[in-house]
Amino acid sequence: MGFIIRLGRFRRVMITRQQGDDMAYQGGGFGGPKEMFKATCAECKKECEVPFKPREDRPVYCKDCFSKRKDSGR
Numbered sequence: 001m002g003f004i005i006r007l008g009r010f011r012r013v014m015i016t017r018q019q020g021d022d023m024a025y026q027g028g029g030f031g032g033p034k035e036m037f038k039a040t041c042a043e044c045k046k047e048c049e050v051p052f053k054p055r056e057d058r059p060v061y062c063k064d065c066f067s068k069r070k071d072s073g074r
Contacts, residue, residue: 042059042061043061
């Protein structure tokens with residue numbers, strides 16, 4: 001029974017992502033909302049929110065800049 005519930009949840013996540021709505025599912029590990037942290041993008045300097053606590057020694061990129069860097073192979 002537990003496996004079926006997990007599989008159903010996995011399918012809901014995949015369907016949501018396939019529909020292009022990445023932010024529609026923001027579940028935390030135990031069914032609660034994921035904590036978001038404010039950050040400043042290292043490239044465009046816009047304020048953004050990320051699902052992890054930013055560290056001073058690592059750059060953080062907004063969704064747009066991250067996509068650009070990913071597409072350019074950086």
